[in-house]
Amino acid sequence: VYAREILKVKDTINRILAHHTGQPLERIEKDTERDFFMDAYEAKEYGLVDHVLERRTE
Numbered sequence: 001v002y003a004r005e006i007l008k009v010k011d012t013i014n015r016i017l018a019h020h021t022g023q024p025l026e027r028i029e030k031d032t033e034r035d036f037f038m039d040a041y042e043a044k045e046y047g048l049v050d051h052v053l054e055r056r057t058e
Contacts, residue, residue, distance in 0.1 A: 021047030 014032055018025040023046065040052040 023047060 010032070014025060014028045017023070017032070018028045021028070023031075038046060038048075040049065043049045044052050
């Protein structure tokens with residue numbers, strides 16, 4: 001029962017990520033299967049973030 005719920009949650013999260021990033025669900029499923037690291041610019045290109053701040057203004 002617990003494993004089934006985990007798979008359901010994972011599927012829901014993958015669908016949300018696909019919807020908001022514009023990436024195909026298949027790519028999201030592949031990328032979230034294992035650790036998948038990216039820098040800020042890659043995250044922007046992927047669709048996870050809207051902007052990358054170059055430096056903080058004080």
